[in-house]
Amino acid sequence: MAIIISGKDLAKSKKMKMAEEVKDFAHQYSRVPHLAVILVGEDPGSVSYVRGKEKACIEIGIQNTTIKKPDTIEEEELLTIITLLNEDASVDGILVQLPLPSHIHSERIIQAIRKDKDVDGFHRDNVAALYLKQPGIVSCTPKGILEMLDSISYELEGKRACVIGRSKIVGMPVAKLLLDQNATVTIVHSKTKHIEQVTKEADVVIAAVGKPRFVRADMIKEGAVVIDVGVNRDPLTNKLCGDVDFDQVVSKVSYISKVPGGVGPMTISCLMENTIECFLKHMEEEHD
Numbered sequence: 001m002a003i004i005i006s007g008k009d010l011a012k013s014k015k016m017k018m019a020e021e022v023k024d025f026a027h028q029y030s031r032v033p034h035l036a037v038i039l040v041g042e043d044p045g046s047v048s049y050v051r052g053k054e055k056a057c058i059e060i061g062i063q064n065t066t067i068k069k070p071d072t073i074e075e076e077e078l079l080t081i082i083t084l085l086n087e088d089a090s091v092d093g094i095l096v097q098l099p100l101p102s103h104i105h106s107e108r109i110i111q112a113i114r115k116d117k118d119v120d121g122f123h124r125d126n127v128a129a130l131y132l133k134q135p136g137i138v139s140c141t142p143k144g145i146l147e148m149l150d151s152i153s154y155e156l157e158g159k160r161a162c163v164i165g166r167s168k169i170v171g172m173p174v175a176k177l178l179l180d181q182n183a184t185v186t187i188v189h190s191k192t193k194h195i196e197q198v199t200k201e202a203d204v205v206i207a208a209v210g211k212p213r214f215v216r217a218d219m220i221k222e223g224a225v226v227i228d229v230g231v232n233r234d235p236l237t238n239k240l241c242g243d244v245d246f247d248q249v250v251s252k253v254s255y256i257s258k259v260p261g262g263v264g265p266m267t268i269s270c271l272m273e274n275t276i277e278c279f280l281k282h283m284e285e286e287h288d
């Protein structure tokens, strides 16, 4: 029977450690890290993510400002808010919750965030740093996934990894991080023929496709490690479900993560970590 990799438990212990660190910062620097989150509109998924981020900030002692705007906001106004946050020395991290309404150019908004406040790791300089193996901010979900694999001391070197999905936010960067650990990585996507032939060869499968229960047991090799990044609504029950048919797959694999309680909490704890990283960099610069 598979062992469940609990992102929830891992994130909890990470958050406890960070809370201790932040207490020390308050003494050492007379201020704590500060994360600003911009939420446009009322998409239920986005509202729930932002609430999760606020809760984590409270637990750790990170200062949080959430700016809520209606989905009719003009791009220029959003850019003005980002400029103000960029210039505000009391703000360490800026996150614009995605997706944005279709009349707004998301890329223009994301790239307007100062790279040293880009806690999502979406700025082109941070993306470039990842691909060039240089220091930079690594985006939260891919970072969290690698930490989940590390938590089971999984040796990636020489293993076959299959990433399902090629998004800029998850598929592409997680593939690069797996490659950096010397795994042999294949990315499959909507245009791949016979996806199951590739997934069946994989020792590690990262499912980031955004389709409820897309990964079935017959697509997975016996004893594989499966990480489920999906956050979907079950079309029948409307309950939260992943990209993996957990009930089918669990009896076949060695390790598996669940939805909810898997990658989601790790993404949030990595966001908190990135906020602390930006804060420490700002403190260093202040004291130079």
Ligand code: GUN
Binding pocket: 095, 096, 097, 098, 099, 120, 140, 141, 169
């Ligand atoms: N929406 C879904 N995932 C993410 C994420 O990682 N960052 C942001 N900013 N928005 C998201």
